[in-house]
Amino acid sequence: MTKKYKGTREAFAAAMMDMAEEVKNLVIVCPDSLKAMRAVDFGEKYPERYVECGIAEQCAVDVAAGLATAGVIPFVGTYGGFLTMRACEQMRTFVGYTNQNVKFIGVNGGLLGGEREGVTHQFYEELAIVSSFPNYTIFTPSDPQQCYEACKLAVKTPGPVYIRAASGKEPDIFEEGTPFSPTGITVLKDYGSDAVLFSNGYVLDRVLAAAELLKQDGINVTVADINILYGKDPSEILKVMAKSDQLFTVEDHNINGGVGSYISRLACENKPAFVTRIALTTYGESGPAKELADAYGFSPEAIAQKVKATLKK
Amino acid sequence: MTEAELHKIAQKLRLEAVRMVYEGKDGHPGPALSIADIIATLYFDVMRLKPEDPNWPDRDRLILSKGHSCPILYAALNERGFYNPKVEHFHLRELHSKFQGHPSMHSTEGLDMTSGSLGNGIAIGAGMAYAAKFTGRDYYTYVITGDGELQEGVCWEGVNMAAGRKLDNLIVFVDRNGWQSYKSVEFTVGHNNIADRFRAFGWYTQEICGHDIKAIRAAIALAHENKGCPSCIVCDDIKGKGLSFMENDNAWHKGVPTDEQYALAQKELGE
Numbered sequence: 001m002t003k004k005y006k007g008t009r010e011a012f013a014a015a016m017m018d019m020a021e022e023v024k025n026l027v028i029v030c031p032d033s034l035k036a037m038r039a040v041d042f043g044e045k046y047p048e049r050y051v052e053c054g055i056a057e058q059c060a061v062d063v064a065a066g067l068a069t070a071g072v073i074p075f076v077g078t079y080g081g082f083l084t085m086r087a088c089e090q091m092r093t094f095v096g097y098t099n100q101n102v103k104f105i106g107v108n109g110g111l112l113g114g115e116r117e118g119v120t121h122q123f124y125e126e127l128a129i130v131s132s133f134p135n136y137t138i139f140t141p142s143d144p145q146q147c148y149e150a151c152k153l154a155v156k157t158p159g160p161v162y163i164r165a166a167s168g169k170e171p172d173i174f175e176e177g178t179p180f181s182p183t184g185i186t187v188l189k190d191y192g193s194d195a196v197l198f199s200n201g202y203v204l205d206r207v208l209a210a211a212e213l214l215k216q217d218g219i220n221v222t223v224a225d226i227n228i229l230y231g232k233d234p235s236e237i238l239k240v241m242a243k244s245d246q247l248f249t250v251e252d253h254n255i256n257g258g259v260g261s262y263i264s265r266l267a268c269e270n271k272p273a274f275v276t277r278i279a280l281t282t283y284g285e286s287g288p289a290k291e292l293a294d295a296y297g298f299s300p301e302a303i304a305q306k307v308k309a310t311l312k313k
Numbered sequence: 314m315t316e317a318e319l320h321k322i323a324q325k326l327r328l329e330a331v332r333m334v335y336e337g338k339d340g341h342p343g344p345a346l347s348i349a350d351i352i353a354t355l356y357f358d359v360m361r362l363k364p365e366d367p368n369w370p371d372r373d374r375l376i377l378s379k380g381h382s383c384p385i386l387y388a389a390l391n392e393r394g395f396y397n398p399k400v401e402h403f404h405l406r407e408l409h410s411k412f413q414g415h416p417s418m419h420s421t422e423g424l425d426m427t428s429g430s431l432g433n434g435i436a437i438g439a440g441m442a443y444a445a446k447f448t449g450r451d452y453y454t455y456v457i458t459g460d461g462e463l464q465e466g467v468c469w470e471g472v473n474m475a476a477g478r479k480l481d482n483l484i485v486f487v488d489r490n491g492w493q494s495y496k497s498v499e500f501t502v503g504h505n506n507i508a509d510r511f512r513a514f515g516w517y518t519q520e521i522c523g524h525d526i527k528a529i530r531a532a533i534a535l536a537h538e539n540k541g542c543p544s545c546i547v548c549d550d551i552k553g554k555g556l557s558f559m560e561n562d563n564a565w566h567k568g569v570p571t572d573e574q575y576a577l578a579q580k581e582l583g584e
Binding site for chain 1: 419425426427433450454466478
C-alpha cells in the first residue's frame, strides 16, 4: 500500500495508485472530478491515464464505454447522482447493455455522504437505479478499508461495476487487510437470534452501536454487513436470514431499491419473515454528518428503539 | 477503387437498404439513403478492416451515431463480406434477428458500437480515439451524426472533450440533410450553422457535398493529414437521396415502400 488513507475517496485514490503498476491498462475518467476523488497524485504521476472530460458526466460515461471497447479499463469517478441520474442512460445503454468493462465509483452516497452540501449533492437513489440495469455488479462497502478492497475487486470483476462511496469522513470499522466478502455478507456481531439487522453502507457503526444498546436491554441480535447488492449467489445471506423471523435493514438510501428491497425480495422468494426497513423516505438537507444521520432516524438509539418496538408488536 | 465503382456500390447499398425496409415492413429509409455515399467510401475505400476478424484490434472504427440509419450500414457490412454466407434476407427488426431496429454491437458482427439513442457517438468515439493513442495503435475512429442529432447536448460535451484531448484520430461526419423527425432543422432551432460551431469548438472543419465521392475522399485525406485537433466533415446531403419519390420528402424519415415503390426503387437504383 502506498500510504494510509482516510475516508472512501482517499481509499479509491490509494487503490488506484496501488493497482497502477500491475494493471497497466487502468485509467481514471473524470468529469472534472480528479480533485474530488482525491486522485490528483495519480493524475500527476500518470498523466496519460487520467482522462479529463470536463464537467460533463454523460460524456465521461460515453468516453469510458469507448475506452473499454479497446481493452482499456476505465474507472469513472464522481458524485454518485451525477453518474446514475444525469448519465443514467449512458450507464444503461452504452455500458450495461453493451456489457463493457467499465467501473464506476459514485461518491456522496447517502445523507452522510453528502452531509453539509445539501440535497443537490446527497444521493439516496443510486442503488435503486443501478440495480435495475442487467450486467452490473453493485458493491456497497461500509468503510474506507472496504472501499479500497472494493475498488481492487472491481478491476478483477468482469463487466460493469458500481461502487458506492461517500464524502471522505466515514468511520473505520474493518481491520486492514480484510477482503471484500465475495459472498456479499459479513457477520460482525452474533449476540443472538431475536432479530437480524442487515446494515448497508456507512451507517454500519450505528447499527453495531444499536446492537450493543439492545443487548443491554436483553435483546440479542445479529448484525451483518451486506456489501454486494443483488449478487448472483445469495446463499450465505439466506443462511443468516434463517436465524430469525425478525429481519431489519438499515441503509442511508431511499427505502426503495436498496438493501431493504433486496432482503425483502429474498425473504419473499425463499423464507417468509417480517422485514422492517429503516431507510429514507424523504429528501434530506444540509448539516454535519452526525447530526444529519441522527435527525433522519439513524442514531443508534433510534435504530434500537425501532427494533424494540417492532419486536413488541 | 474508382469513384464510379464506389458510386455503383453506394447505389447497390441504397437498394439493399430499401429492400431491407420493404421486406421487414419497418425502418428509416430516408436517413439511410442520405449517408450511402459516405458509408460506401468508408467501408469500400478508406477503412482498414478485416471482415473475417471483425474485432481485429487495429481496425478502423465506425460509430453510426444516428443509429436509425442502420439499414445502410447493415447492407455495407454484408456487401463487404462480414457475413459468411452472405445474408440474403435481413429480417430487419424481427424477433431474434441479427439486424436489430437500432445497431446492437453484440447482435451484429462488424458493428463497433451500439447506437440509436441520439447524441452519444461523438463522446464514445472520443473514448475509442483516446484508447488508440493510449494503447499505441494507429486506427482511426469515424463517427456519423445527423444535423438534427446535434441538438442533443451530450454531442457538445463530446466535442469539447475531443478538442481538449487533441484527438486528431477522430473524424466526425455530419449528415446535414436539413431534416429531423418532424420538421426541418432550420425550423426547429433557427439555424444549421454546423461548420461555424465546430470551428468555434476548435475542430478542423470542412464542408463538402456528401454525395460527391471525390469530395468525400479528398476531405478524409485532409482530415488524416490534420494534426492536433479532431476533424469534422460537414456533408450537405439529401434525405432519401437516389430515389425520386423519396428525395427531400421527410415523410420518408420512417416509412415502408409499397410494392410499386419498391419496383421503382429497383429501376432507379439498379444497374
